[in-house]
Amino acid sequence: MPREIEPPSVQKEFLESALAEGKRLDGRLPLEQRKFTLTFGAELGSVECRLGKTAVLAQVTATIVKPRDDRPYEGFLQITSEISPMASSVFEAGRASEDEVMITRLLEKSIRRTEAVDREALCIVAGEKVWHLRLTLHFLSVAGNLLDCASLAAMAALRHFRKPELEVLGDETIVHSPDERAPVPLAIHHTPLCLTFAYFEGLQPILDPSHIEEILAAGTMTITLNAQRELCVLSKAGGSPLSVDDVMDVVRVGVERVRENVKTIEEALENDKKSRVVEVL
Amino acid sequence: MSRLEILNLAGLRHDNRRPYELRSLALSLSPSPTADGSAQVTQGLTTVQASVFGPREPRQRAAAAHDKASVVVEVGVVPWAQGQGGSRSRGDKRLLEIGAAIRQTFEPVILTHLYPRSEITVQVQVLAADGGILPTAINAVTLALIDAGISMLDYVTAVSVGLHLKQAMLDLSAPEESDLPTLVVAALPESGRVTLAQMETRLHVDRFEEMLRLGVAACSVLKEEMEAAVKQRTTRVVERMAISAKGAAKDD
Amino acid sequence: MFTIARIPPAPTFERGSSPEAPVRMDAMDVDGDDLGEGTSLGARRTIVSPGEVITSSKEYMRGHGTYVEDDNVVSAVAGTLERVNKLISVKALQSRYTPEVGDLVIGRIVEVGAQRWRVEANARQDAVLMLSSVNLPGGVQRRKVESDALKMREFLAEGDLLVAEVQAFFQDGAMSLHTRSLKYGKLRNGLLLELPPRLVRRLKSHFYHLPPPAGPVGVDVILGLNGYVWVSLGTRQDDREGGEGFDAEGVYRNDNDEIDPESRQAIIDVANVIKAFAAHGVPLADTLIAEGYQWLRDQALVPGVPLAAADGERMVRELALSE
Numbered sequence: 001m002p003r004e005i006e007p008p009s010v011q012k013e014f015l016e017s018a019l020a021e022g023k024r025l026d027g028r029l030p031l032e033q034r035k036f037t038l039t040f041g042a043e044l045g046s047v048e049c050r051l052g053k054t055a056v057l058a059q060v061t062a063t064i065v066k067p068r069d070d071r072p073y074e075g076f077l078q079i080t081s082e083i084s085p086m087a088s089s090v091f092e093a094g095r096a097s098e099d100e101v102m103i104t105r106l107l108e109k110s111i112r113r114t115e116a117v118d119r120e121a122l123c124i125v126a127g128e129k130v131w132h133l134r135l136t137l138h139f140l141s142v143a144g145n146l147l148d149c150a151s152l153a154a155m156a157a158l159r160h161f162r163k164p165e166l167e168v169l170g171d172e173t174i175v176h177s178p179d180e181r182a183p184v185p186l187a188i189h190h191t192p193l194c195l196t197f198a199y200f201e202g203l204q205p206i207l208d209p210s211h212i213e214e215i216l217a218a219g220t221m222t223i224t225l226n227a228q229r230e231l232c233v234l235s236k237a238g239g240s241p242l243s244v245d246d247v248m249d250v251v252r253v254g255v256e257r258v259r260e261n262v263k264t265i266e267e268a269l270e271n272d273k274k275s276r277v278v279e280v281l
Numbered sequence: 282m283s284r285l286e287i288l289n290l291a292g293l294r295h296d297n298r299r300p301y302e303l304r305s306l307a308l309s310l311s312p313s314p315t316a317d318g319s320a321q322v323t324q325g326l327t328t329v330q331a332s333v334f335g336p337r338e339p340r341q342r343a344a345a346a347h348d349k350a351s352v353v354v355e356v357g358v359v360p361w362a363q364g365q366g367g368s369r370s371r372g373d374k375r376l377l378e379i380g381a382a383i384r385q386t387f388e389p390v391i392l393t394h395l396y397p398r399s400e401i402t403v404q405v406q407v408l409a410a411d412g413g414i415l416p417t418a419i420n421a422v423t424l425a426l427i428d429a430g431i432s433m434l435d436y437v438t439a440v441s442v443g444l445h446l447k448q449a450m451l452d453l454s455a456p457e458e459s460d461l462p463t464l465v466v467a468a469l470p471e472s473g474r475v476t477l478a479q480m481e482t483r484l485h486v487d488r489f490e491e492m493l494r495l496g497v498a499a500c501s502v503l504k505e506e507m508e509a510a511v512k513q514r515t516t517r518v519v520e521r522m523a524i525s526a527k528g529a530a531k532d533d
Numbered sequence: 534m535f536t537i538a539r540i541p542p543a544p545t546f547e548r549g550s551s552p553e554a555p556v557r558m559d560a561m562d563v564d565g566d567d568l569g570e571g572t573s574l575g576a577r578r579t580i581v582s583p584g585e586v587i588t589s590s591k592e593y594m595r596g597h598g599t600y601v602e603d604d605n606v607v608s609a610v611a612g613t614l615e616r617v618n619k620l621i622s623v624k625a626l627q628s629r630y631t632p633e634v635g636d637l638v639i640g641r642i643v644e645v646g647a648q649r650w651r652v653e654a655n656a657r658q659d660a661v662l663m664l665s666s667v668n669l670p671g672g673v674q675r676r677k678v679e680s681d682a683l684k685m686r687e688f689l690a691e692g693d694l695l696v697a698e699v700q701a702f703f704q705d706g707a708m709s710l711h712t713r714s715l716k717y718g719k720l721r722n723g724l725l726l727e728l729p730p731r732l733v734r735r736l737k738s739h740f741y742h743l744p745p746p747a748g749p750v751g752v753d754v755i756l757g758l759n760g761y762v763w764v765s766l767g768t769r770q771d772d773r774e775g776g777e778g779f780d781a782e783g784v785y786r787n788d789n790d791e792i793d794p795e796s797r798q799a800i801i802d803v804a805n806v807i808k809a810f811a812a813h814g815v816p817l818a819d820t821l822i823a824e825g826y827q828w829l830r831d832q833a834l835v836p837g838v839p840l841a842a843a844d845g846e847r848m849v850r851e852l853a854l855s856e
Binding site: 318 | 578580582583584585586598600602607609610611612613625626627628629653656657658659705706707731813814815816
């Protein structure tokens with residue numbers, strides 16, 4: 001298994017001196033995020049997000065299961081990630097590296113624990129049948145900042161997905177196929193999106209680090225915000241210490257950025273809706 | 282299922298504390314004689330013991346970095362920590378995350394360039410869990426590293442902060458942690474800068490700033506306590522060594 | 534703006550009930566001659582802890598245990614402040630053994646490599662013992678032959694204990710040892726104690742011989758500066774280096790001599806005495822060990838049995854602290 005080779009110190013110095021002048025290696029401004037594009041698949045709930053060269057594919061599928069005994073009104077939302085050497089030769093097939101565990105946990109915290117998806121709305125028959133949503137993320141290409149890309153893809157997929165319309169007649173539940181009745185969107189409370197900042201010793205933080213910036217950074221901080229100015233998850237684990245004011249500056253920048261991103265997602269969803277025949281005519 | 286009252290009418294929490302009151306703090310240095318450095322910290326009913334080994338030869342030769350020490354953190358929870366005969370509901374991923382957080386917190390604070398090609402191993406054992414495992418663990422690791430004589434920039438102290446209907450609270454216990462939005466803050470008290478911040482629940486941005494500042498102030502208070510304990514022990518040991526040296530010198 | 538209240542904690546292990554003011558002297562006001570110039574009066578020393586600003590770095594240079602930030606010399610460890618003219622350093626209370634050239638150390642072989650052995654010596658990294666730095670059997674001046682390189686395990690194999698001296702350092706700080714003296718080499722006939730390195734100070738000689746009545750032939754003690762102490766069967770003066778009884782061919786013998794029960798008891802008693810001193814943080818010295826053993830015999834305690842905690846305390850108090 002080839003290990004990631006540390007970049008030479010000259011590269012680090014070059015990057016830091018450029019940053020001191022406010023320039024990044026790929027020409028972006030320090031707080032500029034790469035443009036991202038969302039490509040929707042043929043199935044509902046399948047989205048590929050490309051953030052620069054980083055690509056993540058998110059897919060949502062649903063099955064009907066029996067709910068937990070102590071929570072008979074709630075459905076399930078399970079987030080799994082598949083990481084394979086296709087994304088980068090550093091990854092091993094099947095084995096979760098520490099980074100991958102962090103990404104999955106942060107996404108779980110961002111989406112599941114903040115109740116982005118209303119789980120009670122997933123209930124079909126209390127105590128007997130609920131929807132079990134499975135959100136699978138495939139990391140296709142690693143070029144820095146997997147987490148932000150994954151979170152965009154995940155939220156877009158969840159908003160894109162439609163669960164089949166149901167009819168409950170007595171003891172029977174009839175699942176209508178999309179040809180018969182229009183499928184129903186999920187009940188989504190808010191759209192939390194992750195933003196990752198990298199910072200170097202003594203310099204201002206940068207948004208959306210590229211691969212090389214990620215490796216050389218003294219630390220990263222990820223914040224998850226939604227469009228209602230609420231902070232959902234904040235994770236700054238180690239790295240060089242920041243003063244409280246620096247942290248708040250970053251948070252404020254993040255608030256604006258997330259608003260923009262949510263708008264972009266909504267536009268993309270609109271465009272897709274127009275081009276897709278969802279309703280039965 | 283009865284719900285605990287977070288704040289009762291008298292403004293007291295379920296364990297009779299005021300909102301800004303920290304739990305009782307007990308610090309003990311060198312409880313483990315075999316480790317290079319060790320410490321045990323008890324905050325309220327949460328007890329965490331940390332042991333530090335190193336700097337020493339890395340277990341895997343390939344893992345040695347040529348210009349600095351590598352830091353390895355392992356976290357374990359004893360089965361009886363939660364009471365009720367040991368249910369390991371957390372699972373390994375949560376412990377891995379805590380371990381990674383501790384490692385990333387201390388790596389820039391330890392002066393690793395002084396110990397090239399060596400490894401510093403930190404073992405954390407949670408002996409009793411009643412909320413605030415990560416902050417207590419960080420405090421224990423700081424004391425253990427100081428006990429081992431490993432050079433650091435400053436103490437790293439940590440505390441948990443919660444929010445209940447616009448009232449911020451410090452040092453949450455387990456029932457409070459599961460109900461309220463919680464922020465764990467670790468800071469370098471001398472410079473007032475934040476080195477670790479973790480939050481997992483929805484919180485408005487303005488409230489967040491207040492909690493962050495409160496957490497940093499609480500970290501300074503904790504440092505005073507820890508520093509007093511460290512200095513007291515250091516003084517005792519130095520006195521003992523000096524007296525014996527005098528005695529031995531007299532014989533010569 | 535707000536105050537943070539604290540319940541004073543119940544007396545813990547550390548916070549005794551006596552209200553002695555913790556030595557919280559701001560190191561800023563220890564300038565000039567206030568700093569004890571290397572006196573051994575421990576109570577006067579200034580205690581600092583990590584993150585504490587000591588003084589301005591415009592006037593003083595920083596030494597071990599400190600770092601410079603924003604024109605200040607800041608302590609990086611918890612320990613005592615030491616000043617030598619313009620150099621400020623902090624001696625940590627406890628740290629891994631830091632070797633210096635000329636130190637005597639006891640180590641254990643962990644690996645046999647190409648013309649060298651790797652020795653574990655309780656330091657930050659394993660030490661290296663080169664084949665060219667050992668005495669080959671048959672005399673000190675024997676030429677090294679190629680076949681010696683293939684027979685390295687006959688001399689020292691994995692798990693063997695040896696006493697050596699630090700010759701030099703490698704680039705990354707690892708020690709290079711040598712045993713090029715007849716008093717160094719493989720260790721036999723004894724037992725190893727592992728103590729905190731700070732209890733062994735640099736002294737004139739690290740080889741002590743406790744004469745009989747400590748066993749029929751006495752007991753040898755070797756104090757390694759890395760905290761390893763070797764207590765073994767006493768050797769007669771003749772059998773030691775340079776004497777007529779010295780066995781040049783047998784320096785790498787693997788077997789132990791015949792040791793009678795009284796000697797064994799003596800060895801164990803001396804080891805217990807050393808352990809008791811170490812448990813109370815008392816630095817070791819030859820006279821102290823001899824006194825301790827004498828005290829043990831005077832007390833007529835059951836020989837060979839580990840020292841009870843109370844007895845250990847008594848001994849330490851009477852011998853070490855009363856002076």
